[in-house]
Every structure is written in structure tokens, then in C-alpha cells.
Amino acid sequence: MLFHSSLELIGNTPLVELSRIKIPNNNRIFAKLESYNPAGGVKDRTALHILQKAQKQGKLQKDSVVIEATAGNTGLGIAFVCLHFNIKAILVVPDKFSIEKQILIRSLGAEVINTPKELGMQGAIDKAKELLDSTPHSFSLCQFENPLNPEAHYLTTAKEIYADMRGVRDTNIRDFLGDLSTTHATSNDKKSSQIDLADEFCDDFKGYQAKNNLSNTDSSNSKIVSEKCGSSGKSQGSLLDINDRRDFSPLPHFSPQAELPKTPIFDYFVAGAGSGGSFSGIAKYLKEQDSRIQAVLCDPIGSVIGGGEKGCANIEGIGNNFIPKTMDTSLIDMVQKISDEQAYQGLRILAKEEGILSGISSGACLQACLKLAEQVENSLIVTLFADDLSRYLSKRIV
Ligand code: PMP
Helix, strand or coil: CCCCCHHHHCCCCCEEECCCCCCHHHCEEEEEEHHHCCCCECHHHHHHHHHHHHHHCCCCCCCCEEEEECCCHHHHHHHHHHHHHCCEEEEEEECCCCHHHHHHHHHCCCEEEEECHHHHHHHHHHHHHHHHHHCCCEECCCCCCCCHHHHHHHHHHHHHHHHHHCCHHHCCHHHHHHHHHHCCCCHHHHHHHHHHHHHHHHHHHHHHHHHHCCCHHHCCCCHHHHHHHCCCCCCCCCCCCHHHHCCCCCCCCCCCHHHCCCCCCCCEEEECCCCCHHHHHHHHHHHHHCCCCEEEEEEECCCCCCCCCCCCCCCCCCCCCCCCCCCCHHHCCEEEEECHHHHHHHHHHHHHHHCCCECHHHHHHHHHHHHHHHHCCCCEEEEEECEEHHHHHHHCCC
């Protein structure tokens, strides 16, 4: 697959079923792997969407300076997009956050300013405001207030999830994979089994598409399947209007309830919230498609977003000591409170059992999904893994 710029790699990330861990009550869990974005996290989408809009509206010039308070991943997304737009970026990061992210931000050519960990995210926000006031031609994405933040996910992440989940209820990967995971196949055996699996899946999938009058680009149940079925994957074209060019399937808006399928294409969406942009944008889109889909907030113990006592949490990127304007709490159907230790344990399970190297907030989301799976049955649960494990190595969690 050919791309003409690394900027084009933002979005269209894989959605993967967790096929090896034990999940109670015949539930199934699917994870959207946002670490597959080029700067490694979910916030690449937000940075691209907001900065691209600002550029189109003439709000960014050559001498503009982008300044933002960030837990790191937003900073990485901003540094990455600013590099492509030839604009300076300064990121204000509380010093409790991962040193790896700060090094990566600097390696993309942006500047990092630290604020004391005791002041939390609010301390970084205050410092960024001070810098914005004193720097000529400064621009802030205002990720905690800007409606374009949830909109980035409403327009991209949510649509990808909804498209990829269509038809999944009719297939069960564990029926196919059961043999593969218990017999110790050689890598060649595995490859041919995977290809057989893909053939079967491909046939099932084509049958499903025919039945439901869907085109090939409507779904990508697995990478093997989409390659063999000829799905396009990432879109291509000129740099400036990447969002305009995105190859989203013509998704129906099921407005009258009568048009809805008998069962929703999946049942629960589980995610954490830092700014709340991804949770709110995705949950809003999904509920507009099908109001039966429930949104479950994975919230650190100590965060006030999902309620409960204010405290000190160490699940980087999610939870906050205030409720951001970009977080629409009316979309929350259920809250799963997760401790730091549960999140670390979740991250280890993902690495050791699933072979998915995801970050701490992903570990928390896995635990929230597993808690939910104890409470419901025969459900399809979709979650979002925001970034990858390598940026937390200095925390010595694994
Ligand atoms: N996980 C991690 C690791 C993050 O950095 C972020 C961004 N703060 C999130 C989850 C949540 O993203 P959002 O800002 O969209 O709520």
C-alpha cells in the first residue's frame, strides 16, 4: 500500500477481537488499536482535524506558534501535524507524565515545558494560558473546550468502528481460532490456517454483504480478510484535505426506529475520557445510529468525570480532577471505576495473553470490559485502546 506522506497514515486503524483471553458469559470484546496512528495515539486524529480546519480558515500562518497543555499524546499528535505544516509547537506537560512521550515530542522537533505534578492537568492548562497571552501569533487547539475535538472522532473513529462491526454478530472467530490457539502449530501451518480462515471469513463476509447490500469498503473484519477481499484500507491523495478524502462507506442513518436491525450491530462501547473528545464523539455517533448501543465510561478511581471522590490516579491520559467542556456526561450509560493496579494488570494481560502491546489506559479499558462482561451476557463489546506500551517502559510496569 503506497502513501505519499506520513500524514496520510492518520486514521483507519485496525479493530481486533480479543481472541485468547477468557471472557465470561459468552461475551466478545473488540479493541480499536489507536497506536496504529503515525504518532502512536488516538490524539493524532484530533490534532489533524483541528489544525487542518484552522489552516483552511486562515488562522495559521508561517510564524504561528501552537501552544497546548497535554498529557503527552495530544502533544505528539500536535508535534507530528505541525511538522507537516511547518509550524512551531510548544507543549506544556505535567512532569508526572511519561518521559518517553516527552522525548518523542522533542524528536518531532517540538518544545516541551514541564509543570509540577502536584498541580495536575490544571497546572499545565494555566501555564499554557500564560504562554498563549505572551506569545505573538500563538494558537491553541483548546482541546478541553473545542467542539472540534469530539467532532474529529464523530467523523472518523466512530464511523470506522460502526462500519467494521457490521456483520460481526453473525461470525464467531473463536470457533475458527479454537484449534489454532490450543495446537502448537508451526508458523507455516499457522499461516496456511490463517489463509484458510481468511477464505472462510471472506466467503461468509461476501455472503453477508450480498444479503445486506453492502459494498466491500463497508467493513474490514480482519486485515487478512480485507486484503483478500480487496478492501482499500487507507485512503490516498493530496495532503491538505485528508478528512475530505476519507473513504467512509455510505453509512445509513437509521432515523426511524423501524429501520433498525433486530439486534444492534454491537451492544456496548467502553472508553476512558481525558478531554472526553473520543468518548463523547464516538458515543454520540453510535447512539445516533442505534440508541440501543450503551456507552460505558472507564474512569480511574480518583477521577471526578464518572463521579466519586476526587483523588490521585496514575492512569495517564484518562480521568481528571475537573469535567472538561468537551466531555458530554449525558452520553454515559454506565461507569466502571478502575484502580491504577487493575489498569497495570490489564496491560500485562493484553501483552502476555493477547500479544497486544498497549498502554496503561488500554489496560484500564480491558478491565472495564471484563467487569462489564461479568454483568451482561451474549454481548458484543467494543473498546478503544488509545496508545502503546513502549511509551510507558520507564514506569516499570512490565
Ligand atoms: N488514553 C490516553 C493514553 C490518552 O493520552 C488519552 C488522551 N488524553 C486518552 C486515553 C483519552 O482521550 P480523550 O482526550 O479523547 O478523552
